[in-house]
Amino acid sequence: MPVVGKLKFCYGPMDCGKSTLALQIDHNHARQGRRGMVLVRHDRSGEPQITSRIGLTRKATEVGNETDLRLLVREQWAAGRHVDYLIVDEAQFLSPDQVDQLAELADDVQIDVYCFGIATDFRSMLFPGAARLFELADELQPVQVEVLCWCGQTGRFNARVSDGEVLRAGDTVVVADTEQMVVESSSTSRSEGEPNTVRYQVLCRRHFRLGDLGPTSAQHGQLRLT
Numbered sequence: 001m002p003v004v005g006k007l008k009f010c011y012g013p014m015d016c017g018k019s020t021l022a023l024q025i026d027h028n029h030a031r032q033g034r035r036g037m038v039l040v041r042h043d044r045s046g047e048p049q050i051t052s053r054i055g056l057t058r059k060a061t062e063v064g065n066e067t068d069l070r071l072l073v074r075e076q077w078a079a080g081r082h083v084d085y086l087i088v089d090e091a092q093f094l095s096p097d098q099v100d101q102l103a104e105l106a107d108d109v110q111i112d113v114y115c116f117g118i119a120t121d122f123r124s125m126l127f128p129g130a131a132r133l134f135e136l137a138d139e140l141q142p143v144q145v146e147v148l149c150w151c152g153q154t155g156r157f158n159a160r161v162s163d164g165e166v167l168r169a170g171d172t173v174v175v176a177d178t179e180q181m182v183v184e185s186s187s188t189s190r191s192e193g194e195p196n197t198v199r200y201q202v203l204c205r206r207h208f209r210l211g212d213l214g215p216t217s218a219q220h221g222q223l224r225l226t
């Protein structure tokens with residue numbers, strides 16, 4: 001039997017612990033002497049790093065629109081560094097082609113690839129990168145930590161909120177957080193026409209459909225994008 005690597009996708013709504021899990025898996029593999037690369041696309045911090053809300057962060061290589069992930073690995077080989085595994089956070093933002101490249105790395109050069117990301121966008125539609133991961137991954141793992149809607153039901157939907165309203169149209173990529181915060185940021189992906197304050201709130205399906213942010217929604221701050 002040929003030895004192949006595994007492509008795994010751990011997914012869940014915002015704030016369910018995906019980045020924490022990514023850093024834990026990296027830690028456990030590195031501790032056993034395995035050599036990994038940590039990749040990210042649009043971390044919330046705006047920096048090339050993985051940021052977990054539990055307080056851990058780790059430097060990472062930023063994946064761009066045009067990055068060929070196979071070349072990133074080859075560059076490591078050229079520098080004399082072996083690669084046993086890849087950690088990819090915010091994998092929903094990968095292009096379908098980049099996900100195909102990850103599958104190739106798993107199949108052809110036996111690299112274990114661990115991807116972490118949200119499945120659906122603010123309209124509840126699959127991100128193209130997440131859709132391709134659902135199609136190609138060897139293992140799909142919903143992250144176990146439940147995120148609750150304000151009503152107590154399990155939250156699965158990432159509502160984009162501006163001025164107390166759930167937005168139904170706009171750019172797919174708007175990097176922002178769920179928590180109360182005010183930041184001056186030029187690193188977010190806001191484009192012309194996007195509102196200048198936005199946050200996300202995880203809701204159950206019913207409240208997502210109704211656009212009902214619950215009685216305490218006024219307490220949430222807005223992330224100011226500049």
Ligand SMILES: Nc1ncnc2c1ncn2[C@@H]1O[C@H](COP(=O)(O)OP(=O)(O)O)[C@@H](O)[C@H]1O
Nearest residue numbers: 013014015016017018019020021051052053054
């Ligand atoms: N102060 C805290 N104490 C315990 N757990 C926390 C605390 N702050 C955040 N968390 C945990 O971190 C999770 C968010 O982790 P994170 O990796 O940032 O999520 P994701 O990458 O899925 O958005 C929360 O669901 C919660 O379980």
Ligand SMILES: Cc1cn([C@H]2C[C@H](O)[C@@H](COP(=O)(O)O)O2)c(=O)[nH]c1=O
Nearest residue numbers: 014015044121122158172173174175176
């Ligand atoms: C729903 C949705 C989310 N995003 C952005 C917002 C955050 O920057 C990330 C998700 O981060 P987390 O680690 O899972 O908390 O994705 C987006 O750009 N577009 C969307 O529709």
